[in-house]
Amino acid sequence: QSVLTQPPSVSGAPGQRVTISCTGSSSNIGAGYDVHWYQRLPGTAPKLLIYGDSNRPSGVADRFSGSKSGTSASLAISGLQAEDEADYYCQSYDSRLSGSVFGGGTKLTVL
Amino acid sequence: EVQLLESGGGLVQPGGSLRLSCAASGFSLSNYAMNWVRQAPGKGLEWVSGISVSGDNTYYTNSVKGRFTISRDSSKNTLYLQMNSLRAEDTAVYYCAKGRGSRWTALYFDSWGQGTLVTVSS
Numbered sequence: 239q240s241v242l243t244q245p246p247s248v249s250g251a252p253g254q255r256v257t258i259s260c261t262g263s264s265s266n267i268g269a270g271y272d273v274h275w276y277q278r279l280p281g282t283a284p285k286l287l288i289y290g291d292s293n294r295p296s297g298v299a300d301r302f303s304g305s306k307s308g309t310s311a312s313l314a315i316s317g318l319q320a321e322d323e324a325d326y327y328c329q330s331y332d333s334r335l336s337g338s339v340f341g342g343g344t345k346l347t348v349l
Numbered sequence: 350e351v352q353l354l355e356s357g358g359g360l361v362q363p364g365g366s367l368r369l370s371c372a373a374s375g376f377s378l379s380n381y382a383m384n385w386v387r388q389a390p391g392k393g394l395e396w397v398s399g400i401s402v403s404g405d406n407t408y409y410t411n412s413v414k415g416r417f418t419i420s421r422d423s424s425k426n427t428l429y430l431q432m433n434s435l436r437a438e439d440t441a442v443y444y445c446a447k448g449r450g451s452r453w454t455a456l457y458f459d460s461w462g463q464g465t466l467v468t469v470s471s
Contacts, residue, residue, distance in 0.1 A: 240393055271455070272455045276394075282463075283461040283462060284444070284458070286458060289449070289457045295459065329457065331455070335411065337410055338396035338456055340386075340393055340394040
């Protein structure tokens with residue numbers, strides 16, 4: 239059971255917009271700790287997608303955006319493309335565990 | 350170009366030990382907080398351990414405290430994870446990850462290795 243909760247799967251058609259939620263608690267996201275997002279393409283290492291809630295590293299398309307409110311965060315992907323099909327993970331810090339924590343991951347399927 | 354190359358994984362019996370290595374290139378790992386993250390079969394990512402920029406502070410997830418030790422050799426630009434008293438639940442692909450963030454509580458991972466598989470089984 240992951241400390242951060244994500245839906246196991248989401249799907250969307252090419253061109254559509256999808257969102258992936260990441261729900262935490264008062265000891266992590268709700269405490270104001272930053273949320274970060276990673277994309278894991280099949281057979282590859284995770285890639286940083288969003289850091290500090292809503293910042294994109296250079297090279298990441300502006301179709302990807304992050305937001306946070308209360309004890310939850312969201313990753314939005316607009317203009318869905320076939321190559322976006324991957325697993326997505328959120329990550330934050332948990333004060334009760336004194337360490338980084340990840341969500342269980344969400345598999346995005348592009349229909 | 351930043352590169353991280355893990356090695357040292359393999360099959361080990363319960364109670365045994367392994368030492369993982371992560372050779373860094375393209376940057377000096379002593380200038381960053383370095384970490385180990387693992388993924389068990391069919392499970393999500395789990396942060397395992399980290400070492401601060403100064404090297405003075407090390408951090409561990411509760412399940413490995415007292416069994417795993419993270420360290421680095423700046424002269425070799427290499428990160429290590431000494432794993433003792435291994436259990437079946439430690440079976441996973443272990444990734445080396447370069448940490449960023451203004452403070453430890455804002456840590457995120459901007460570069461990852463390809464991982465090394467550790468299998469704990471009799």
